[in-house]
Amino acid sequence: MSIHKGLLEGKRGIIFGALNEQSIAWKVAEQAHAAGASYTLTNAPIALRMGEINKLAEKCNAEVIAADATNMEDLEQLFNKSQVVLGGKIDFVLHSIGMSPNVRKGKAYDDTNYDFFHKTLDISALSLHRLLQVAKKLDAINEWGSVVALSYIAAQRVFPDYNDMAEAKSLLESICRSFGYHYGTAKKVRINSISQSPTVTTAGSGVKGFDAFINYADKMSPLGNASALDCANYCISLFSDLTKYVTMQNLFHDGGFSHTGVSKEVMDKFM
Numbered sequence: 001m002s003i004h005k006g007l008l009e010g011k012r013g014i015i016f017g018a019l020n021e022q023s024i025a026w027k028v029a030e031q032a033h034a035a036g037a038s039y040t041l042t043n044a045p046i047a048l049r050m051g052e053i054n055k056l057a058e059k060c061n062a063e064v065i066a067a068d069a070t071n072m073e074d075l076e077q078l079f080n081k082s083q084v085v086l087g088g089k090i091d092f093v094l095h096s097i098g099m100s101p102n103v104r105k106g107k108a109y110d111d112t113n114y115d116f117f118h119k120t121l122d123i124s125a126l127s128l129h130r131l132l133q134v135a136k137k138l139d140a141i142n143e144w145g146s147v148v149a150l151s152y153i154a155a156q157r158v159f160p161d162y163n164d165m166a167e168a169k170s171l172l173e174s175i176c177r178s179f180g181y182h183y184g185t186a187k188k189v190r191i192n193s194i195s196q197s198p199t200v201t202t203a204g205s206g207v208k209g210f211d212a213f214i215n216y217a218d219k220m221s222p223l224g225n226a227s228a229l230d231c232a233n234y235c236i237s238l239f240s241d242l243t244k245y246v247t248m249q250n251l252f253h254d255g256g257f258s259h260t261g262v263s264k265e266v267m268d269k270f271m
């Protein structure tokens with residue numbers, strides 16, 4: 001039985017970013033379904049062509065709506081259609097989107113391609129601003145609605161191979177704070193980011209040296225790395241009414257990594 005049975009009963013959502021079974025958004029969709037929510041699933045048209053998402057949609061009884069998160073018309077259509085399909089305003093949104101053409105094409109941080117850099121920022125960060133602006137203008141989110149975006153600690157500390165995604169995550173977290181103020185005062189909509197442990201997914205594995213890095217993070221975290229499923233559970237708690245006054249926060253979900261200077265296991269390697 002689901003640990004959050006009934007927690008999201010009657011709530012309507014939009015979940016961005018489920019690409020395959022490894023995706024964090026995929027786990028969020030499964031857990032939201034178990035918690036009683038109804039929602040639409042969305043991804044970029046090119047990602048939908050892979051077809052995997054249809055398995056998830058069938059299992060969770062969700063409609064799939066294509067939207068490039070950098071395209072305002074697509075986003076408008078997504079919010080309008082979702083409200084029709086779900087029968088009312090939206091209560092929660094998951095932004096689980098990240099992509100850097102510089103990382104993809106192996107461009108080093110100090111040899112960046114600025115067209116790619118713009119794309120990184122637009123896809124991975126401004127897309128959150130875009131969807132919030134669209135939702136607010138359409139008045140598509142209910143009072144006390146909750147928007148969650150996924151971030152990474154490279155927003156605060158240097159992880160050399162994270163490349164321009166570090167800037168994208170800093171911007172993403174800043175948008176959570178700034179838009180959290182504006183949407184909070186206007187409509188009591190809350191906006192937070194979750195800063196998640198490294199996780200084996202398509203986006204995660206694209207980062208150079210990821211395998212070594214994920215082991216290092218695990219050894220540095222008193223609780224070990226947080227899994228995608230545990231991240232999904234945390235998202236459910238933030239969508240629920242149990243966290244109504246949490247907004248404009250960047251919330252670390254990393255087994256304690258962010259506050260650990262060094263661990264005994266890592267020290268032992270240097271003895």
Ligand SMILES: NC(=O)c1ccc[n+]([C@@H]2O[C@H](COP(=O)([O-])OP(=O)(O)OC[C@H]3O[C@@H](n4cnc5c(N)ncnc54)[C@H](O)[C@@H]3O)[C@@H](O)[C@H]2O)c1
Nearest residue numbers: 017019023024044047069097098150198199201202203204
């Ligand atoms: N995997 C990790 O180690 C890790 C750690 C911390 C945070 N995150 C963040 O979690 C989020 C989800 O990533 P994931 O690890 O589940 O990987 P993933 O590759 O499964 O998900 C990334 C998603 O972004 C979508 N996307 C890319 N361009 C898009 C566009 N233009 N419009 C709409 N969608 C688009 C992709 O289709 C994909 O579904 C990302 O923001 C990522 O940065 C991941």
